[in-house]
Amino acid sequence: MRIRICSTTASLLSLLSPMAAFTAPRSPHRQQQLASSSLRAKTFAMDESSNQLTVTPIASLDGTVTLPGSKSLSNRCLLLAALSSGSTRVENLLESDDIRYMLEALDALQVPVERDANDATSVTVTGQAGPINSPSPESSLELFLGNAGTAMRPLAAALCMGHGSFILDGVPRMRERPIADLIDGLRQLGADASCVESTGCPPVTIRADGLDGGEASISGKMSSQFLSSLLMASPLCSGDVVIRIKDELISAPYVSLTIGLMKKFGVNVEVQGDMDGTPSFIVGKDEKYTSPGSILVEGDASSASYFLAGAAITGGTVTVRGCGSDSVQGDVAFANVMEQMGATVTWAPESITVTRDPNTKLKGVDVDCGKIPDAAMTLAVAALFAEGPTTIRNVYSWRLKETERMKAIVAECTKLGATVEEFTDYCIIHPPKDNKVNENVVIETYDDHRMAMTFALAACGGVNVIIHDPGCTAKTFPTYFEMLGGIAS
Incomplete structure (x- = not known):
């Protein structure tokens, strides 16, 4: 007896077309998740013929995000x-x-x-x-x-x-x-x-x-x-x-x-x-x-990393609700890494707030990420906007995930202008000169949801970033681009 369970990724692509993400019918829970999105919310242009989403320049991320439930x-x-x-x-x-x-x-x-x-x-x-x-x-x-x-x-x-x-x-x-x-x-x-x-x-x-x-x-x-x-x-x-x-x-x-x-x-x-x-x-x-x-189900701490990193990169202020100091998930430790880089972190039992003083630049760090391998991917993009190199250690498991993430991260960071040294279980990311990432880079996502969500943050460098196959986010976070646009300006 064969039971085949088909992916619904393709059907979710339609939600990413221009404006559709903000007009599609929503469940009451979805409405609650998006309630804090401001009227200045961005829409990102979807080209269905090429299956590519252009994330337009993000000057700042500001607002409150209620996280979807944790996948794990x-x-x-x-x-x-x-x-x-x-x-x-x-x-x-x-x-x-x-x-x-x-x-x-x-x-x-x-x-x-x-x-x-x-x-x-x-x-x-x-x-x-x-x-x-x-x-x-x-x-x-x-x-x-x-x-x-x-x-x-x-x-x-x-x-x-x-x-x-x-x-x-x-x-x-x-x-x-x-x-x-x-x-x-x-x-x-x-x-x-x-x-x-x-x-x-x-x-x-x-x-x-x-x-x-x-x-x-x-x-x-x-x-x-x-x-x-x-x-x-x-x-x-x-x-x-x-x-x-x-x-x-x-x-x-x-x-x-x-x-x-x-x-x-x-x-x-x-x-x-x-x-x-x-x-x-x-x-x-x-x-x-x-x-x-x-x-x-507690809010997903891995998903929190994108919004927290976006606030740290742009100097905005973002609060994620659904996980905090009482969280059972190890990935909340990503907020500590943002603090090491120069951001200000405020903890509450069920929320985390990150901001950064405009006079304080992000600085590169050397971090053992063995306990937070999924959130460590987000660190790779934050590293593009830091002073000095960032070393992400103890992430051999990247090579065994939805794609060969080590090689994928090296390839896409390099496209954006970084110089990356790859080793067996760690990498060293040297940011682009003056932290200026390349414009209109097409990010290959390798059918990996976290590649799409992580590299969308490159738009925080004031450039267009083109995400190929954005629908791969359906694996864990189908409304990601909607929620990102909801707090972006």
């Missing part, structure tokens, strides 16, 4: 709700391709998900009180998950705990994104799972018959999602599970996020050792997921 939290909440006993209302769910892939996968698995007719960002999931079994035990159920790593990896682990045969596949780029470390960990626990090709990448085949538990030692060097996926699936085993990191753990804040969310669903994870070293994790056999009744 949205898909984790949906999966844990599906595995829990009881029903869970999930609110402020991100509206994006990645979340649609997870929702439609749950539909294919016949996990009841009720959409709220009045709010596209809220759903109610009826949990299975344990593992998810295949609705078609006589045949393999194929789930097409696009390029959504936050759906592919957790589902690959969770489906090993039930019964049935599954094939998990995605777009060509997903077939280049490693998953072998996760499969290795699952096999150590007794799972019958494998990569179809010899590359260690999807498609993944699973022949599930439940798991007893046990011990697994995995690498944490390539992605923290492998550990998070194993942790979320562990309470579905009939016995204790011990997971050890055998080398180092990158993006540790994302693992802490996972553990914190599991606790909200009633499961405790014992952590032994230092999260910055080689920790071990224990999930007892008596731990079971129980619905919290309702859960609100």
